[in-house]
Amino acid sequence: MAEESIRKQLEALRKKIEYHNYCYYVLDAPDISDAEYDQLMRELEDLEKEHPELYDPNSPTQRVGAPPLDVFETVTHTIPMLSLANAMDETEAREFDQRVKRFLGTHEEIEYVVEPKMDGLAVELLYDEGKFAVGSTRGDGFTGENITQNLRTVKTIPLILQEGEMPVPELIEIRGEVYMEIEDFEVLNRRREALGEPVFANPRNAAAGSLRQLDSKVTASRPLKIFCYAMGTARGVTFETHWEFLQTLPKWGVRVNPVVRSCAGIEEAIAYYDEMTEKRETLPYEIDGVVIKVNRLDLQATLGQVSRSPRWALAYKFPAHQAITRVVNIIASVGRTGVVTPVAELEPVWVGGARISHATLHNQDEVVRKDVRIGDTVVVQRAGDVIPEVVKVLKERRTEEAGPYRIPEKCPVCGGDVVRLPGEAAHRCISLSCPAQLKGSIRHFASKRAMDIDGLGTKLVDQLVDQGLVTDIADLYNLERESLASLERMADKSAQNICDALNKSKKKPLARFLYGLGIRHVGEHLSELLAHEFGSLERLSKSNEEELMAIDEVGPEVAQSVARFFQDPKNMEILKRLKKAGLMIDEPSVARLEKLEGKTFVFTGTLESLRRDEARDLVESLGGRTASSVSKRVDYLVVGVDPGSKVDRAREFGVQIVTEEEFKKMIG
Ligand code: IVH
Numbered sequence: 053m054a055e056e057s058i059r060k061q062l063e064a065l066r067k068k069i070e071y072h073n074y075c076y077y078v079l080d081a082p083d084i085s086d087a088e089y090d091q092l093m094r095e096l097e098d099l100e101k102e103h104p105e106l107y108d109p110n111s112p113t114q115r116v117g118a119p120p121l122d123v124f125e126t127v128t129h130t131i132p133m134l135s136l137a138n139a140m141d142e143t144e145a146r147e148f149d150q151r152v153k154r155f156l157g158t159h160e161e162i163e164y165v166v167e168p169k170m171d172g173l174a175v176e177l178l179y180d181e182g183k184f185a186v187g188s189t190r191g192d193g194f195t196g197e198n199i200t201q202n203l204r205t206v207k208t209i210p211l212i213l214q215e216g217e218m219p220v221p222e223l224i225e226i227r228g229e230v231y232m233e234i235e236d237f238e239v240l241n242r243r244r245e246a247l248g249e250p251v252f253a254n255p256r257n258a259a260a261g262s263l264r265q266l267d268s269k270v271t272a273s274r275p276l277k278i279f280c281y282a283m284g285t286a287r288g289v290t291f292e293t294h295w296e297f298l299q300t301l302p303k304w305g306v307r308v309n310p311v312v313r314s315c316a317g318i319e320e321a322i323a324y325y326d327e328m329t330e331k332r333e334t335l336p337y338e339i340d341g342v343v344i345k346v347n348r349l350d351l352q353a354t355l356g357q358v359s360r361s362p363r364w365a366l367a368y369k370f371p372a373h374q375a376i377t378r379v380v381n382i383i384a385s386v387g388r389t390g391v392v393t394p395v396a397e398l399e400p401v402w403v404g405g406a407r408i409s410h411a412t413l414h415n416q417d418e419v420v421r422k423d424v425r426i427g428d429t430v431v432v433q434r435a436g437d438v439i440p441e442v443v444k445v446l447k448e449r450r451t452e453e454a455g456p457y458r459i460p461e462k463c464p465v466c467g468g469d470v471v472r473l474p475g476e477a478a479h480r481c482i483s484l485s486c487p488a489q490l491k492g493s494i495r496h497f498a499s500k501r502a503m504d505i506d507g508l509g510t511k512l513v514d515q516l517v518d519q520g521l522v523t524d525i526a527d528l529y530n531l532e533r534e535s536l537a538s539l540e541r542m543a544d545k546s547a548q549n550i551c552d553a554l555n556k557s558k559k560k561p562l563a564r565f566l567y568g569l570g571i572r573h574v575g576e577h578l579s580e581l582l583a584h585e586f587g588s589l590e591r592l593s594k595s596n597e598e599e600l601m602a603i604d605e606v607g608p609e610v611a612q613s614v615a616r617f618f619q620d621p622k623n624m625e626i627l628k629r630l631k632k633a634g635l636m637i638d639e640p641s642v643a644r645l646e647k648l649e650g651k652t653f654v655f656t657g658t659l660e661s662l663r664r665d666e667a668r669d670l671v672e673s674l675g676g677r678t679a680s681s682v683s684k685r686v687d688y689l690v691v692g693v694d695p696g697s698k699v700d701r702a703r704e705f706g707v708q709i710v711t712e713e714e715f716k717k718m719i720g
Contacts, residue, residue, distance in 0.1 A: 058099070062106055065096045069112040070212050074305040077208045109204065110183055110211040117205055117269030124197035124266070125680035126668070127188035128652075130285045133174060133227065134193060134360055136343065136367035142322055145344070148366045149318035152346060155355055155363060161317035163347040165294050166324045168309055168339040169367055170279055172231030173260045175203065177280075180683050182213040182220035182304075189263070193360060198680045202263050205272035206230060214305035223684060225284030226306055232259045233336045236275035253406040255338055279309040281343070285685070293347045314347060325368050332370065341369035372433040374443065377401040379428045382413065382457045386465045388492025388570060390480040394419050394459055396430070396442050403434045411440040415477045416459050427452035463488070487517050490524070493570050497525045501576060502568030503560055506553040507546065515539050525568075526626045529554060529633035561638045562589060572613040581605060582614070589637055593618040593627070638669075647719070648676030652685060656699065657692030659712050670719055682707055690715045 069092050076082040082089075097113055100106070109118070139145045152162055174190040187203035189196040203209055213220045232240070237255040244251050252258035262274035280301055283291075291297045301308045311328075315321045321344045328342050346352050346364035355363040381397040394413040401408060411432045413419050424430065424442055429449040434440040459479045463470050468483025481489070494513050498505035505528075516522040521535060531554065536547035560568075563583035567576050574582070585603050586592035592614075600611035617623055653671050655664055655678070662670075667690070668678045679686055682701040689702040689709045702709050710718070 058103055059106055062096070062099055062103070062108075062111075065092065065099065066108065066111050067212060069093060069096060070210065070305075071214065073112060073207060074210060074214055078210075078302065078305055078307050112211065115205050115207060115211075115272065117267070117272040118201045120267040120269075121201065122266070124199060124264075126191075126195045126678070127176075127186060127198045127680060128195045128672075128677040129176060129188070129191075129193070130225065130677075130685065132193050132360075133176065133190045133196070133284075134357060134362055136169075136365055137361040138341075139366055139368045140371075145322055145325070145366065145368050146318055148344070152355065152364065156351060162351075163293075164315045164318065164321045165298065165312060165345045165347050166315055166321050167281055167312045167343045167345070168328060168335075169341040169343045169369070170229035170231050170281075170309070171256045171338040171340045172229040173256070173263055175199070175228060175230050175263070175278070176284055177203065177209060177226045177228070178284075178683070179213055179220075179224050179226065181222060182215065184209065184211045185683055186679075186681050197264070199263055200681075201268040202265060202271040203230075205268055206276045206278055208277045208307050210305040214303065216303065218300055218303040219289075220304060221286055222288030224286045224289065226280050226301070227282040227284060228278050228280030228307075230259055230263055230276050230278050231255065231337050232262070232274070232276055234338060235336065240274065277337075278307055280306050281308070281312075287684075291349060293349060294345055294352070295347050297349075318344075321368075329370060339370075341367050343367055373403050374431055374433040375401045375403040376429060376431055376446070379424060379426055379430055379442075382419075382424070382426055384460055384464050386463060386481055386486065386488035386492075388489055388496055389572065390482065390486060390489045392459055392463065392470050392479045392481055394457065396424065398430075398432065401432065403432060403440065406434060408432065408434060408440045411442045413442055416472070416479060417477055419457050419459075423447075423456065425450070425452075425454040425457060427454050485523075490522075491517050494522065494525060494528070496570045497568040498528075498557075499568075502564055503557040504564075505550075505557045507550045508553065512539075512542075512550070524626050526629035526633060529558070529630065529635070558633075558635050559638060560635075562587075565589070565635075565637045566592075569617070571617045573610045574614060578605070578610060589627070593624070648674040650676075651687045652677045652679055653688050653690060653715075654679050654682050654686050654698060654702075654707075655690045655692065657695035659690070659692040661712065661716070667715075674719060688715070688718075 069089075072082070072084055072089055072092070093112070096111070100111065100113060108114075137148070139148055149162065153159065156162075176188050176190070176196070177184060178186040184204065185200075186198060187200045187209075188198055191197060204211060232255040234255055237252065237258050240258060241251040252261060258274070259276060262271050262276055265271045281298070283297055291300070295314050298308050298312055311331075313324055315324060321342075325342050328339070332339060344366045346355065352362070352364040357363060378399045379396045380399055383395050383397060384392050385395045386392050393415065396411045396413055398409050398411055411430075413422070413424055422442060422445055424445055427450070429446045431443040431446065432440050433443050459470065461470055462468065463481035463483060463486055465488035466481065466483050466486040468481050468486055470479050470481050472479045491513050494508075494517070495510060497503055498508040498513070508528075516531075516539075519539070521531065522528055531551070533547045533551050536542060536550055537544050561583065563576075563580045566574065566582055566589075567579035581603065582592055586595065595615065595618075597608075597611040597615045600606050600614055601608065648671055653676055655667055659667055671678050682689060682698050682705060684705050686702070686705070686707050689698060689707050690712060691699060691709055692712055699709065701707075
């Protein structure tokens with residue numbers, strides 16, 4: 053059969069090229085010349101052109117990118133992608149070791165594997181029968197974005213696992229970090245600057261920005277790399293130790309950082325950290341610490357996790373990056389809670405790959421303690437994501453005669469009184485009508501992780517508050533298109549978009565809404581927790597401190613803050629108006645029917661009675677999971693009108709196919 057022989061020829065050619073890619077990008081040891089490689093690629097391209105019906109997304113020719121997407125689909129991680137507990141010094145690293153030993157009830161030395169902590173973006177790669185099937189971001193750890201198309205363009209990610217010394221498993225999820233080397237980052241930024249495009253603050257932002265592109269051709273043009281370091285679900289392969297897993301990955305063509313090491317006991321791990329502290333400056337990529345992991349997987353399982361970090365791993369962080377610069381001015385910045393923070397305006401300086409021009413001085417006591425004055429030469433530091441801060445003043449370099457700085461007695465924004473409440477380090481503007489606070493709280497309410505109101509950014513919020521159109525969050529929902537369009541630099545179309553975004557935001561899960569309210573001490577995690585515990589805004593608003601304290605993780609401070617928030621008649625009035633404006637806050641039912649527990653659904657085609665995202669939410673609210681592509685671990689494929697190739701794949705994998713009607717019956 054001609055067709056069959058061409059298919060075989062194509063497959064062999066694709067495998068061959070992938071093998072040479074692996075030699076070049078993973079082993080760093082090309083075994084053919086560039087010209088020979090180009091020749092093979094041309095051969096493949098020609099053959100694929102003649103036989104478009106034999107298209108394969110995992111062909112090496114597809115690394116240049118695919119047609120742009122409208123949105124990223126979401127992927128639910130079968131095993132959550134956890135975060136790591138931190139240690140800042142040796143004592144904390146030893147305490148970690150003590151905790152591990154105590155938990156395991158042993159006095160013997162623990163075997164650890166130590167690895168650089170890469171400063172990039174965590175991703176998960178799913179290989180189905182050795183073929184790259186789905187790639188996703190970490191997201192919030194539970195669900196991420198499907199960025200398969202983009203990851204295909206990263207040349208150090210194998211599209212097909214190498215079969216050789218080690219058989220390829222039926223299914224494996226491999227986790228790692230996509231990053232950009234410092235030199236590549238600098239070249240990219242120089243090019244962007246020359247083109248008048250905004251530059252990236254640091255290699256990590258550049259890597260993250262490049263991966264979260266809807267057009268994978270953009271990703272393909274960026275110099276991204278990967279190092280892998282962890283495993284999700286695996287079928288058809290087992291390991292006894294993490295070390296064994298790391299040793300196996302390169303055999304499949306998966307890149308592992310060559311400087312990983314196995315250590316007998318915590319002291320060796322600490323010695324590795326010291327070594328890396330020195331080596332750090334010479335590495336071609338940025339790392340922000342080392343990760344220490346218990347080597348034996350059975351011990352990892354016994355140790356389990358606490359909150360959202362495993363007990364068997366630790367991020368032992370490097371001290372923050374520092375630089376020297378000059379304080380040009382000191383200003384008082386008013387935040388969303390009225391706190392007035394002294395901020396040093398700096399002569400811009402590069403610190404650990406980011407350009408900084410402001411650093412926080414925290415509060416008046418800190419300014420006095422460090423004696424920071426305008427004109428001073430100072431050491432500034434930046435640690436990970438946190439705001440840069442002034443560490444100390446180089447007093448010997450003080451030349452100007454600036455006096456000591458004091459936080460102003462009047463709010464620089466509204467002119468109201470600034471006071472320091474007993475027991476607090478912060479000064480606050482106590483005016484209830486301070487626009488700085490109002491603006492901050494509206495920006496927070498509208499932010500991505502809260503109500504996600506597209507287009508309601510800093511500038512617009514400033515305008516709305518300054519013009520008196522909005523005096524609290526409830527006012528947002530009374531905005532009319534006409535009044536928006538009357539604002540300076542606001543086109544009709546943008547006004548309409550904002551109205552649409554506001555309408556869209558009316559339906560949000562309770563947790564997001566709670567987070568958006570900006571209740572003191574209630575961040576994202578606590579919002580989730582409260583939403584889950586109380587199930588409705590109504591119940592939560594009637595709760596008292598005692599009930600709140602009964603919840604694990606809720607301490608007296610949080611309980612008091614939440615209870616006070618809902619006791620405030622002004623706040624309750626705002627909630628009432630929000631409800632009247634049509635806000636329908638989704639409430640997770642308390643007695644959640646875990647009807648679909650453990651079942652994974654995929655949708656294809658157009659559903660007639662509900663939107664795709666609604667269907668997904670429904671499945672998830674009933675304890676099930678959703679995925680965006682069909683694989684063996686999918687239980688049901690729900691088929692709407694005009695289904696795509698997913699149906700074939702479902703048949704191939706023996707996944708049960710159900711109609712929309714049947715699906716509706718299933719969920720009742
Ligand atoms: S292991 C449960 N190993 O650190 C442990 N993580 O705070 C899973 N990271 O999101 C992670 N280098 O982005 C691990 N060698 C390494 C790492 C590493 C960087 C990042 C990763 C993760 C974060 C956890």
